[in-house]
Amino acid sequence: MVTIFSKLMNIFPIVFFPFAHIIILFLLGFGLTLLILPKSLKTFWLWLSPWTTIVVSIFILVIAGLFGLSVKQIIWPLIIVFLGIDLYVLFKIRPTIAFNIKEDFLLAGFILITLVLNLSPLIRHDRTMNTISLGNNDVIVYTTTGDYLKNNPISKSFKEHVEQSVGVVLLHGYRWGTPIINSFFLAIFNFEGYQYTYISQVILFSLFIPLGYVLFKILFGPSIVGLIMVSIFTGLNVNLLYILYHDFFGQILFGGIEMLFFIFFYSYFDTSKVTINRFNIYDFILGILITVLYFSYHEPAIFILAPLGIFLLIIFFKKKKYFKYYLSALLRVAFITIITGATSIVHAMIVDFQQAFRGNPNNDPIGWQLFRSKIPYANPFEAMGFYSIHNFEPLPTILAVVVSIAVILIIVRGMIKGKYKILTTSYILIFLLFYYWTAISQHNFFSYNRALTYSLPFMVVLFSIGLVDLYKNKKHFWGVVIMLLIGLELWSAIKLNKRFITEHLSIEKQFISILDLKNRNIKEPIYSENFIEDQTPLWKQIWTNYFLYSRKISSEPIIINSDQFENKVPNNGLALIFKPTPWFAARKIIFNDIIFSNDYYLVGHICNSDDCLTKSKYKLNNIKIGNNDFEDSLLINGWNISEGGETRWANEKESTLRLVTKDNYPVNFTVEALSLGKPQEMTVYIDNQLLGKISIGTEWKNYNLPVNYFLNQGVHKIKFVYSNGYRPMDVIPGNLDGRTLYVNFKEINLE
Numbered sequence: 192m193v194t195i196f197s198k199l200m201n202i203f204p205i206v207f208f209p210f211a212h213i214i215i216l217f218l219l220g221f222g223l224t225l226l227i228l229p230k231s232l233k234t235f236w237l238w239l240s241p242w243t244t245i246v247v248s249i250f251i252l253v254i255a256g257l258f259g260l261s262v263k264q265i266i267w268p269l270i271i272v273f274l275g276i277d278l279y280v281l282f283k284i285r286p287t288i289a290f291n292i293k294e295d296f297l298l299a300g301f302i303l304i305t306l307v308l309n310l311s312p313l314i315r316h317d318r319t320m321n322t323i324s325l326g327n328n329d330v331i332v333y334t335t336t337g338d339y340l341k342n343n344p345i346s347k348s349f350k351e352h353v354e355q356s357v358g359v360v361l362l363h364g365y366r367w368g369t370p371i372i373n374s375f376f377l378a379i380f381n382f383e384g385y386q387y388t389y390i391s392q393v394i395l396f397s398l399f400i401p402l403g404y405v406l407f408k409i410l411f412g413p414s415i416v417g418l419i420m421v422s423i424f425t426g427l428n429v430n431l432l433y434i435l436y437h438d439f440f441g442q443i444l445f446g447g448i449e450m451l452f453f454i455f456f457y458s459y460f461d462t463s464k465v466t467i468n469r470f471n472i473y474d475f476i477l478g479i480l481i482t483v484l485y486f487s488y489h490e491p492a493i494f495i496l497a498p499l500g501i502f503l504l505i506i507f508f509k510k511k512k513y514f515k516y517y518l519s520a521l522l523r524v525a526f527i528t529i530i531t532g533a534t535s536i537v538h539a540m541i542v543d544f545q546q547a548f549r550g551n552p553n554n555d556p557i558g559w560q561l562f563r564s565k566i567p568y569a570n571p572f573e574a575m576g577f578y579s580i581h582n583f584e585p586l587p588t589i590l591a592v593v594v595s596i597a598v599i600l601i602i603v604r605g606m607i608k609g610k611y612k613i614l615t616t617s618y619i620l621i622f623l624l625f626y627y628w629t630a631i632s633q634h635n636f637f638s639y640n641r642a643l644t645y646s647l648p649f650m651v652v653l654f655s656i657g658l659v660d661l662y663k664n665k666k667h668f669w670g671v672v673i674m675l676l677i678g679l680e681l682w683s684a685i686k687l688n689k690r691f692i693t694e695h696l697s698i699e700k701q702f703i704s705i706l707d708l709k710n711r712n713i714k715e716p717i718y719s720e721n722f723i724e725d726q727t728p729l730w731k732q733i734w735t736n737y738f739l740y741s742r743k744i745s746s747e748p749i750i751i752n753s754d755q756f757e758n759k760v761p762n763n764g765l766a767l768i769f770k771p772t773p774w775f776a777a778r779k780i781i782f783n784d785i786i787f788s789n790d791y792y793l794v795g796h797i798c799n800s801d802d803c804l805t806k807s808k809y810k811l812n813n814i815k816i817g818n819n820d821f822e823d824s825l826l827i828n829g830w831n832i833s834e835g836g837e838t839r840w841a842n843e844k845e846s847t848l849r850l851v852t853k854d855n856y857p858v859n860f861t862v863e864a865l866s867l868g869k870p871q872e873m874t875v876y877i878d879n880q881l882l883g884k885i886s887i888g889t890e891w892k893n894y895n896l897p898v899n900y901f902l903n904q905g906v907h908k909i910k911f912v913y914s915n916g917y918r919p920m921d922v923i924p925g926n927l928d929g930r931t932l933y934v935n936f937k938e939i940n941l942e
Contacts, residue, residue, distance in 0.1 A: 201318045208320070208387075209306055212376055212394050213241065219270065220244035222277030225286050229472055231458050234289055235408075238298065238401035239454075242447055244273065245395075246483050248375055249368040250531075253486045256345030256367065262374045263341055294418055298401045301422035305397045308427075308684070309435060310390070312692045320382070322389040322438075323697045324730070325690075330438035331733045332356040334384035335741050336370035341378050345371075354741060356733075365538050368487030369441045385698050385737065392443045396435050399443075400426045402450035403652055409457050410609035411656045416673065420655040423677055425648055427684040428576035430569060434644050436691050441488035442641075446648055448484050452495050453649060455480065457611055459520065466516045470523055478527025485532050489539035491645040494621065501617035509613070567636045571598040574643055575654060577676055579683035582690070602650060605657030615653070622646040696730045701769070701791035705738035708745075708794070711787055717745040717767050717794065718760045720778060723823060726832040726842070731769075739767065752799070755847050756827055756908040762800035768793045778823045779833075781807055798824065801906040804851050811851035813940045825849050829911075831932070841933040846911045850941045852904050860896045863937040865889055867917035873934055874912040877902065877941075887934055898941075907941060 220243035224236050232239070248269065255265045280286060307314075312323055324330055335356045339348075347353075348361040360366045373391045377384060403421040411417065425431065434442050459465055459473040484492055499521060507514045528536065566585040572594040573580050585591065606615050622642075629639035658676075662669040708717075719735050721727040740747045751759045760766050763783060770791055771777035782795035783803065798804060804811060809821050816822060817837035829846030830839060860875065864887055871887040875896060883896040911934070919928035 202314055204320050205310055205313045205318075205390075208380060209310065209390055209394055211380075212391075213302075213398070215376075215379065216241035216244045216394075216398070218277070219273035220247075222280040223247065223273065225280050225288070226276060226284070227472060227476070229458065229462070229464070231462055232454070233286075234291075235405045235454075236288070237290070237295060238405055239451075241398050242402070242451055245372055245444075245447070246451070246480065249372050249483050249486060250479055252371045252375065253345065253367045256340065256371065259344045259346050261340065261342050261344050262371065262378050264344075266375060266378050291413075293415065294404075294413070297415070297418055298404060298422065301400055301426055302397045305400065305426040306393060308688055309393045309396065309432070311688060312695050312697075313390075316692055316695075317697050320386040320390065321698050322385050322387075323695045324389075324438050325433070325436040325695055327437035327439070328729050328733055330388055330440070331737060332360050333370050333373055333438070333440045334388045335737065336360045337373035337377050337388060338384040338741065340371050340374040364542075365486075365535050366441060366488060367535075368483055369444050372444070373440070385703075385734075388440070389438065392435060392438065392440050395443050395447060396431075397426070399447035399450055399648070402447060402454065403648055406450060406453050406457070406649075406652050407655060409454060409461075410611070410615075410652065411605075411659065414659050416662055417655050417659045420658060420673065420677075421652060423680055424575060424651045424655060427680050428647065428651065429579040429581060429680075429683040429687050430574060430576060430640070430644055430647060432684060432687055433581055436687070436695070442491075442644065445484070445488045445491055445645070448480060448487065449491070449495060449645070450648055451480055452477070452484075456499075457614065460517070460614060461611055465520045466513075468516075468519055470527075474520070474523040474527055477524045479531060481524070481528040482532030482535070485535045485539050489535070489542070491641075492539065494625070494642075494645050498614075498617040498621045501620055502614050505613050505617065568630050568639055569643060571595040571602075574598075574647060575651065575676075575680075576683055577679040579687060582683065582686045598654065601657035601661070602653045603657070604660060605653035605655070608660045609653065609656050618646075618649060622650070698734050702734040702738055704789050704791050705735065705744060705767070706742060707789050708739075708787060713745065713765070713786075713794075715765050716748040717765045718748050718797075719767055720769060722748070722751065722759045723766065723768075723778060723780065723797075724832060726830070728832075735767070756849050756910075758797070758799050758824065758827060760797050760799060762798070762803055763796045764799070765794060766797045768795075779820050781809065781821050781824045804849075804906055805853065807851070810853075812853070812857070812942055813938070814848075814850070815938050816936055825851075831930070838935050838937050840930075840935050841911065841913065842930060844913060844916070844933070846913075846933075848909050848911075848939070849906055850909060850939070851906050852902070852941060854904070855942065856904060857902045857907070857941045858898050859940075859942055860898055861893060861938075861940045861942075863891060863893050864934050865891050866915075866934050867919065867922050867932055868915065870915060871934065872914040876910040876912075878908055891937065909939075909941075 217240050220240040221236065224240045224243040225233070228236055228239065251269060252262060252265060256262075313319070313321055317323065322330055322334060335354055339353065339357045345361055345367055348357060353362065360370055373384070373388055376382075376391060377387055380387065400422050403425045404418045407414070407417050407421050431446070455473060455477050459477065464471050464473055481496070484495065503514065503518060503521070506517055562581045563584060567580060569580045570591055572578055572591065575598055578586060586594070606612060606619065609615055625642040625646075626639065629635050629642050658669065658673060662673060717739060719732070719739055721732040721736070739745050748764070750761060752761050753759075765786070766780065768778045768780055770793060781798040781804070782793070783798050785793055785795040787794035798807060804824070809819075811821065811825060814822050814825060815837070816839045817833070825848050826839070827847045827849065829841055829843035831842040833839060860877070860882060862885070866887040866889055869889060873885045873887055875882040875885065877898070880900060882898065885894045885896065887894070913933040916931040916933050918931055919926040
């Protein structure tokens with residue numbers, strides 16, 4: 192009973208704070224929403240309210256940050272203003288507040304479903320408020336920057352040295368909006384970034400689902416079937432979930448801002464206000480939205496803004512008498528945007544231009560893993576989430592073509608049946624251009640997947656319009672089709688979610704335990720493990736450094752030993768080393784002393800100098816891989832991390848190490864080794880002198896080179912140079928290991 196109660200108490204914050212977060216967003220935003228919304232959008236006030244809070248908060252907090260105010264300095268005055276507007280609207284204006292009980296209840300239900308689904312790894316596995324990832328490491332920049340902005344203004348990052356992850360977002364990226372809205376709630380709840388950053392993304396993801404249905408109603412009209420389809424095909428779309436699970440916080444925020452753009456553009460162009468040649472509320476809302484987009488995540492801005500040029504061109508040829516009205520309206524919006532966000536926009540245009548032409552020519556991963564190598568590009572059927580590119584092998588070609596054509600025809604029907612076809616056509620043309628450019632012209636999955644997921648929420652709305660229109664004409668047949676598609680959507684989403692529950696990376700207790708060092712009052716800098724071994728897994732590396740340096744346990748070392756035959760940590764430097772776990776092999780390091788130890792780490796002064804190694808108690812002229820306590824003090828550069836066995840790969844063209852002879856003058860050098868492939872010639876140097884060359888075979892074998900010149904007792908610097916590297920996936924059938932490896936060693940001996 193006590194155990195069950197304890198588990199419930201651990202789970203309670205994971206559930207409570209997201210709901211509190213959402214309530215705060217609605218509470219702070221509803222008054223301003225009712226006050227500023229154009230009349231044609233008043234009925235949507237409920238689902239636009241949280242986004243009013245988000246957009247206005249980003250706009251004000253970023254500008255305040257640029258003028259020298261931190262989030263904590265501005266947050267409570269901002270909240271008081273929000274609440275003051277709420278009271279003014281309620282008691283002074285007394286608006287008629289309308290609810291659609293059935294629709295609002297269903298939308299709230301879908302928000303709840305997506306919250307529970309996407310928080311399920313924390314509820315079922317971690318049982319604590321935590322930041323997790325399916326494999327990408329980008330979340331560190333939003334975590335550290337969110338922490339930084341609580342107490343520091345944006346402007347401060349331009350004047351002083353900041354952590355690299357903070358500088359990437361604030362100083363170089365100008366992506367201020369995403370971390371600052373995260374920081375907003377970190378300050379309200381008094382959380383650290385590592386506890387809440389993933390949860391913040393989950394909340395934003397859930398809240399942009401109702402915006403899809405708002406757009407559906409604007410383009411087509413109310414429909415419960417449409418509401419269900421838009422909500423499921425968006426909130427459970429496996430391609431969008433994949434972006435969420437990889438912590439692309441900026442893109443999640445963009446999803447909501449993008450839908451707001453569509454809502455306000457379609458509403459504006461469908462009213463008489465567009466023909467009035469003076470500033471109106473639409474101009475200000477759209478201008479500030481564009482500014483917030485550039486403040487937050489500027490890369491996909493072209494997907495929003497470029498279609499407006501196509502739109503004007505079509506209007507010029509088809510409805511020339513309206514051209515001046517739309518041009519004037521867009522110029523007014525542009526004027527507001529330039530006044531409020533010129534600096535960020537100019538910077539973004541330069542960066543985006545460089546990125547567009549630099550591209551990703553090698554199709555290198557950009558932070559997410561590719562689950563299938565055969566036909567990774569999602570076809571239209573897979574794009575809608577009915578069949579997952581992240582879990583399943585490709586459909587048979589004929590079937591894939593048939594179902595894809597069906598999806599395309601339904602989207603086209605949605606375009607035809609929806610309102611304001613010229614604007615819709617303009618967006619579709621730009622989206623198709625990017626699909627062609629990234630998939631067919633560049634053959635780049637990672638660029639294509641970004642373009643696809645940028646445009647996917649809009650395509651889901653059009654698909655749902657087309658399907659609802661078909662359903663109205665033949666309910667029995669299309670009702671079965673809709674149920675089948677919903678089933679496929681659920682199937683793909685649940686498969687990916689199960690994978691996320693079992694395979695995700697999380698900030699485990701071992702990382703948090705670094706905070707135990709606070710009580711030790713250590714004055715000298717501590718070198719994290721990646722200073723010793725740069726092959727340390729990146730997730731392990733970034734969160735060790737986060738708790739060690741971002742949490743001010745230690746200052747980050749700036750003096751690093753650059754000798755290619757010595758560890759980077761200077762002799763007697765203080766180093767933090769993991770203890771062995773079932774998942775990670777521990778570093779085998781020689782220490783002078785140990786000053787701290789807990790269940791996960793050792794902290795001690797490292798033995799690195801020639802004098803120290805010579806006096807060591809260990810016999811250091813022989814390394815039997817895995818069967819010693821010191822190999823990471825001797826193997827320096829060009830070595831793969833230990834994989835817990837009795838072999839170790841060289842993973843660079845050159846490898847360096849050192850061995851120590853104490854009681855004899857060495858006359859013989861031997862290795863036990865193999866190569867993945869032939870030919871493989873290894874050239875050996877000792878103390879910068881050529882010792883000889885060895886042809887390494889593909890079977891384990893002992894190789895011997897006599898030392899034919901005099902070597903003193905002491906530390907000897909050894910270098911291996913390899914002729915060829917091989918990838919396991921190219922040599923071993925069915926192997927997916929893409930590392931380039933050279934020689935694998937069991938033993939190295941100098942005697």
